[in-house]
Amino acid sequence: MNFQKVYTATDVHIAGEVFRIIDDVPFVQYGSLKEFDEQLPSVFLEEMALLLNEPRGFAGINGCLVVPPFTESGDAAAVFFNHEGTLPIHYGGVIAVVTALLESGRLKEKTAGEYFIETVQGVIPVIAVKEKEQVVSARMALGECTVVKTDVPLLDASYTVVQADQRYALFDNKALGLKIELSELSTVKKWGKNTLQELKTNPDIQGVILMDDEALVQGKIKTVTFRKDGWIVRSPGFGPTAACFASLLSRGGIEVDQTLLNESVYGSFLESKAHHDRKVQFAVNARAFITGLQTFVFDPTDPLPKGFLIK
Incomplete structure (x- = not known):
């Protein structure tokens, strides 16, 4: 076997929806998260297909890359994508990222339990409760509905x-x-x-x-x-x-x-609540579970270098 490329990732599911948080961020220059998001389809296209398509992935899986924050208040920045390309926001993915970072020790636990994830659509606050090294619940406000x-x-x-x-x-x-x-x-x-x-x-x-x-x-x-x-x-x-x-x-x-x-x-369940704050705001409570720490390899002799999707 010829290991031309090796990738590592953390798989997380929330109420059955799977997120693959990929550790291998492409080495490109970018001045903002929006610029990185715009570059991703061209500089990471082969990897996106390889890691989301079958036989390594499947139709319902979502991808995510985590990079350092751009603001002092941010704890991390994230870009989301699926089989069709990048996504401006994926609320479930935000909670998946917070859970994976906290449980792996890459994100320092805060006494107040509030964490800020930067996305292309802005900074998303998440309230996470951690007990015995596990994030047992996470709550986030959603955008306007x-x-x-x-x-x-x-x-x-x-x-x-x-x-x-x-x-x-x-x-x-x-x-x-x-x-x-x-x-x-x-x-x-x-x-x-x-x-x-x-x-x-x-x-x-x-x-x-x-x-x-x-x-x-x-x-x-x-x-x-x-x-x-x-x-x-x-x-x-x-x-x-x-x-x-x-x-x-x-x-x-x-x-x-x-x-x-x-x-x-x-x-599976998601819990939602609404409240008045000049206008009606919605929030969702959920819990994410890490299902695997994955290592993927690309062999150049593989006849399915871009994978496939059965529809």
């Missing part, structure tokens, strides 16, 4: 347009009668594929959420979120959770200061 339009007709249903971390088409399951259960996943996936196909005429929609609020009186909902490429988000999703909360608030289904649990089709 707004209901843009309601009752948009599509086929035999209608949807609500919500702007969160991206723009979502949110469908209420009452009119559809689907079961958000793992045993019914093939039926749900078929619905998602057909819905995304119909929404191709609306380029602003970047994701589709199917929400079941049957247990809302207990403060619980179940959701499935489809990315624009058709893949299901492996967790309930930070942006989708806030989008559902904003929609429910707008129609009086839930009150500010209530806690909302969002359960994924896989049985």
